[in-house]
Amino acid sequence: MYQDVYIPVKCLDTMPVKPVYDSENLESAKDLMRYYEEVEILLKGCVDE
Numbered sequence: 001m002y003q004d005v006y007i008p009v010k011c012l013d014t015m016p017v018k019p020v021y022d023s024e025n026l027e028s029a030k031d032l033m034r035y036y037e038e039v040e041i042l043l044k045g046c047v048d049e
Contacts, residue, residue, distance in 0.1 A: 012042055016042075019032050
């Protein structure tokens with residue numbers, strides 16, 4: 001009989017610093033999108049391992 005064995009994996013210790021959105025500065029929106037992309041990649045790395 002087979003049984004699932006769950007193995008703990010090392011994941012994120014800390015989150016990256018989230019930039020502040022400024023509606024007057026469009027560059028801040030780009031920084032925010034880069035942040036969300038980085039967080040998504042880190043999360044996928046935790047889930048896929």
